[in-house]
Amino acid sequence: MIFTVKDKKEENYRKLSGKSIKLLLVKRADHPFIGQWALPGGFVSVDESIDEAANRELKSETNVEDIYMEQLYTWGDVKRDPRWRVVSCSYMALVDGSLFDIKAGDDADYAGWFDVKFEVFEEKKTVLEKELVFEKSVKIILSSEEDTLEAVVKITERRRGRSTSVKREIVNSRGIAFDHAKIIEYAIERLRNKIEYTDIVFNLMPERFTLSELQQVYEIILGRELLAAAFRRKISDKVIETNEFSKNAGHRPSKLYRFNPGWKYM
Known part of the structure; x- marks a missing residue:
């Protein structure tokens, strides 16, 4: 997935322009989820590495290349793709969006930037006999001039002794294909954490x-x-x-x- 930051339009030219964080999505032209929005992606060829596949798909679906990109997580839930068994390796890229000519790939109608709003609206801690359970619900709103997409993702973290497990589940989703709402939520969490102790944010400047x-x-x-x-x-x-x-x-x-x-x- 690709994040960028752009200026908001201001009617008063004397007012300093605000900023908004944006996410690049592609509108699916084929089944499944035809007409819905998805993260750019594709399948790994037998003669390439995962990193090579990520860079190839980035270029073919969005016309973007040679930017900061890091591997995030591997997603392998059963039936996450209605066609067949699919395991996905997600990547996060950060870019100055004004430097690139974004275009859609063969399996997408077109690509577009969406404003990202991310809100934790419910948190709960439960103390059990042998474990602590932390639960939170996150609302994601992605909006463009054409469409508004929404999803709620619930994150459950269980701590038993020194062992910790985390589960993400989509409570509801509108307009976002596959399980991509979970991937987007995870990427935003990672981005928020990393800007506190790294220089990652400068890739957006x-x-x-x-x-x-x-x-x-x-x-x-x-x-x-x-x-x-x-x-x-x-x-x-x-x-x-x-x-x-x-x-x-x-x-x-x-x-x-x-x-x-x-x-x-x-």
Whole structure:
């Protein structure tokens, strides 16, 4: 799956543009789930590795290549594909969406970006004799100018001694093909966790950016507001100040920064 961040449209040109996180989906042209939206993907050939297959499918279905991509998880529930037994290896990619010409592949009508909203609306902890059970329900809303998709995913984590098991199940889903709502939920959780201790977020940023723009991206991914002073202290080693300024109309120019690839060694 491919995530990007884009500016929201603002009617008032003097107002700073907000940001929204977007997910790329393809509309299925074939059965099963014809007409529904799915994550880009395909089957592994006998003469290629899983990584090679992921890159090939990324290019063929979306016209995107040479971007940050990491393997997430392997999904192997029985009957997750109504045609036959399918085991899927999911990947997450992060990209500046303005740099690529997105297109659909042979088995899709077309590809499009969807705004992502992610909300934990129910949490519960149960203490049993020999285990702890943590349950939460997550609502995912994916919206574009054409369509709005929704799903609720329930996550159950069981801790017995030093052993932990996690189960995800789709409570309901509208417009999202296969079990892809579970895969999307897992990817968002991973992204939220990783931006706290890695530089992964900079794959979503242009080469030059303001600190306010960077903070907005952190906030929309984490789902909460951050104190500007504390945020700037936290990311100070990861950015390098330039001598350039933003040229947005309607408000004062801001200093531009770039990613510091050597921040881990400072």
